[in-house]
Amino acid sequence: MASVEEKVKEITSKVTKVPVEKIELENAFAADLGADSVQSVELVAMFEDAFGITLDEDEALNVDTVGGAIEYITKVCAEQDVKTE
Amino acid sequence: MTHPLIERTEPNLLEDTFEYSLPPRILFDGPLVEYIEGKPVQFEPKEARSRDLVISDTTFRDGQQARPPYTVDQMVRIYDLMSKLGGPSGIIRQTEFFLYTKNDRETLDRCRSLDRPYPECTGWIRAVKGDFRLVKEAGLKETGMLTSCSDYHIFNKLKFSSRKECMDAYCDVVAAAFEAGVRPRCHLEDITRADIDGFVLPFADRLMEMSAGVSEELSVKLRLCDTMGFGLCYPGVRLPRSIPKLVYKLNRECGVPSDRLEWHGHNDFHKVHANGLAAWLYGCNAVNTTLFGFGERTGNPPLEAALIEYIALMGDTRGIETRVITELAEYMRSIGLPIPGNYPFVGKAFNTTRAGIHAGGLRQDERIYNIFDTEKLLGRPPRVAITDKSGVDGVAIWVNELFGLTGNDRIKKTRIHALARWVMDQYEVEGRLTAISDEELEEKARELLKDLWAKYKGNA
Secondary structure (H helix, E strand, C coil): CCCHHHHHHHHHHHHHCCCHHHCCCCCECCCCCCCCHHHHHHHHHHHHHHHCCCCCHHHHHCCCEHHHHHHHHHHHHHHCCCCCC | CCCCCCCCCCCCCCCCCCCCCCCCCCCCCCCEEEEECCEEEEECHHHHHHCCCEEEECCCCCCHHHCCCCCHHHHHHHHHHHHHHHCCCCCEEEEEEECCCHHHHHHHHHHHHCCCCCCEEEEEECCCHHHHHHHHHHCCCEEEEECCCCHHHHHHHCCCCCHHHHHHHHHHHHHHHHHHCCEEEEEEECHHHCCHHHHHHHHHHHHHHHHHCCCHHHCCEEEEECCCCCCECCCCCCCCCEHHHHHHHHHHHCCCCHHHEEEECCCCCCCHHHHHHHHHHHCCCEEEEEHHHCCCCCCCCEHHHHHHHHHHHHCCCCCCCCHHHHHHHHHHHHCCCCCCCCCCCCCCCCCEECCHHHHHHHHHCHHHHCCCCHHHHHCCCCEECECCCCHHHHHHHHHHHHHCCCHHHCCCHHHCHHHHHHHHHHHHCCCCCCCECHHHHHHHHHHHCHHHHHHHHCCC
């Protein structure tokens, strides 16, 4: 089972077209990885599907880095009783 | 002088002016001041509000001069809607009709047979004695008549040999009106290009003298016709272009009461609407208008805008049925009147936002990018049009409108991203340069948002 970090990076790569090995935890989705407004929403939607969780839209769209997303998703998974590695 | 920050943690939305359920209030800090012959003269907005301010209409006269003739049925329908729009206290007080053709007279008869108290029907004739026969036969109490007052008209058009000859001729027609028991409304054509001291004021004096000899109901009304749109509403302007001074001179120097003064403007310099409001504030009770501003050349003050201005000035609707503005616009479009998309209050896109950042604001609180509660007052909720600038917020608003969802029922942006992606790809990948029509987007929504479509639209 892939870790939260692996899944987040994989989805981020798929949406932004940045190779997964180049994605760093401190990368900002918009400023460093070039995510536009549609891609930001796509990322949130794909995180929800991949982890089986429901995210607060405004809260999720305010997370601006890859590391922040991992932290936020881990917290929501715990709150919603969804297992992660 | 310094300006310290007034800290707040809650917004101050200035709701005494911007009460969303009404057009924004027109509030004044004090009197308007105009210098007349070097001395300051005050005009109290409170006094203006206390007068019987009204709107008169010339859609069937000046309005019709700018287009092919309406049919009788069309005019009767417009009259009926106009009556509903103005409400029971007759904010739209009068409308005028030509009397020259069989159709003109049939229209007048059919409008009057509707038995609406307002707008009252009046006539419009040339300043020719014989034309009063038409007014009398039609049984009208009041008629407008052309009494052009600039030398451009007196000498160059009407070919009078002197101003005296001209004034005598006009006064003969006024006397004929009195004799016929018809109230004359003298249309001072081209007043903003006339010699005010040399002709207009002496003529007004003479009309006041003549009126003193007849009953109040017959006394002469004066319509100040800014025929070429030269009138200016701001203070300090020299005559004859100054609206404050023109109204002041007729009202306070010649003694023509406000309820016998009317302003008629033209839009040649884009000032037509503001000039009408100025005339109200400085002493005219009536502003003459046409529906959607349609009139000779560049048009007249738009009737619907004058109504909105009236509500803004008075602070309540006073029985005006504002939603009929939309009904009238739909009717006028259906009979071929072109109304530009960006035309205020009724254009297809008057409250449609295209920019994504604006759509984002609209999503959070429609007041941010809507002028007033356009759904309540005009039956037109704010909308977004979809282009490359719309962003996900714009697409989300569009989808929620499509499914009729509001408040907490609104669909989140994360559920419509596929449609937002298609929109962006249209521009970024396909190189599209035009807006996306509602029909086109609906077709895509049906394809890309299948679950939502099934839930909210079923098989539609």
